[in-house]
Amino acid sequence: MQPFRRPSRRAEYQPREPRRIPRSIPDQAFNELFAGLASHRDRALVAFYISTGARASELLGSTRSLAVPEDQLIGVVRKGSRALQHLPASADAFVWLKLYQHQMRELVPDGPDEPLWWTLRRPFRQLEYDAARMVFNRANAVLGSNWTLHDLRHSAAKRMIRDPHLTLTDVQWVLGHAHITTTELYLSPAQDEVVAQILAHHARQRAEREKPPAPPAPGYRPEVLEALLGPSAPGGGNR
Template sequence: MHEVGQLRDVTMLAVPKVGRVQETGSVSLPYRLLDRDGGEVAAVSEFLLDMLANDDSPASLRSYAYELLAWFRFLWAVEVPWDRASRVEARDFALWLQTVKKPPRPRRPDAPPPGSINPVTGKRYPGEHYAARTRRHARAVVRSFYEYHRETHGRPLLNPFPRARRAEDEHLNAHHNPMHRFRQPARRAPYQPKEPRRAPRGIPDQAFNELFAALPSHRDRALVAFYISAGPRASELLGVTRDRVSPGDQTIGVVRKGSRALQWIPASSDAFVWLRLYQQQIRPLALDGPDEPLRRPLRPPSYDAARMVFTRTNEKLGANWTLHDLRHSAAKRMVRDPALSITDVQWVLGHLHVATTEQYLEPVQDEVVAQILAHHARQAAEPPWPVMPAPGYRSEVLQTLLGTAVPSGGPA
């Protein structure tokens, strides 16, 4: 236990990259955490098994396992057992995530600096430090891990990551003065990073046309056309097979990420045309089974493979668009159509709550700037209003004197 009065300097803390997340290939427990000696961390395996029983996806288990790996590496570095961690370790872990740099990735010499802004898209490249959203997710994972063991085994007695003080805040307005404003309860828990709220950023129409023209193959054009017209998530579209494509109804069947329910969503006719053109290219290949993939090689594609489609195209354009930008763009296009209701867009996008869809109603900075500049241009193009006569002269007197008509309604 860290003694009172001794402050740990996290900037000087060396956290070794020991331990790892192992993919087991087992349905009963797809992932497990191994410690620095190669042994299984039983507390983490039990927590992941509970997640699996709650019908969480293997992808969620993998994400949680890696977040817990970072937490256990930190505890191993400060030599504190996981069940003896206190709020001091939680605080220092939050500070460490703020200061530590992400593991470096192989970069080309001409690659843009981390954290810089792309001149084509206006989007910022990932920085060297962990983003606020990443740190918020890490805190939520570790807190849920301790909350599970606290409720199941009764230890530790206190969660190192406390929740927001909502219980105390319930009595904030018990004796409220009607002449004063209501006091707002605390919404942010301790050690929870502040995350700026940003409106979803889509791809402008002109930029999308340039992006689509730079795609090298019919396969890539079909993928992008389905993304921009139907708005599915990347993993949802990549899992579509031949039996879930209905050109007659102009719909495709996607398995939703959260509910895992099959939903048939409409797509544009252009997307089916590009798909058919690609199928004609691979016609010599046998595509007999209804569960065969829609592209070659004949195996389910991965997200990294689809991401490389954008990586190659971005290199040509000098941009940094992502696959998820296509989903944002599709949502933006649909909400701009007055013939579509917000609930229609919610159903197509597969959002559980309509409030999630309403974020696409918020104006984007580029759109607002363009509209304001157009407003100034219209103001400059309008003819100036004639100057009203000076006070003290009646309009009919000026008309008789000058022989010209003046605007009516001037001062008498």
């Protein structure tokens, strides 16, 4: 007699659901979103998100000493491992950060262990996730979009994946993924990317068909080519 086996939650014949492709913000939509931000702080924060791929909570937890402009690095404490990791960031992010810090000079504490991000209204407090999300939602409301802070992380990952000079393990390290298979999700193109690529393919095909035929090489008379190749020969047909 076969031993009793407890039925599994998933039928054996049922295929495993594919993992969803992370949603990223197209470049044009990001530019519009960035243009809608109202303060140097918000521009600095979003510039760091899009250039480092850090999680929202990781970047919000950074202190002043963890921002190192001369090396273009910003330190974050990773969500899972709780390890400190210094991430490369864009030069633009540090420019916006400098403008924001100048604006807040003498308004908030500037010790090395003080928060990097503060609310902009009194009483000044460390910027929390919900407040940062509301900033993003206000920009969304102007544009009629529904992007999230986490979409910025996905967008940063997609930008890095598209760079042929970066390896998959480079991107894995920056994103702090424990497994390379998680990073591989960003290799799959989104539907709008595929559509754009195929439309560009059709445009190239049409342009190729509409090119005028090349003239015959010197020394070949058009009537000879027409006799050999037919009326479609270069220089043949209606003369």
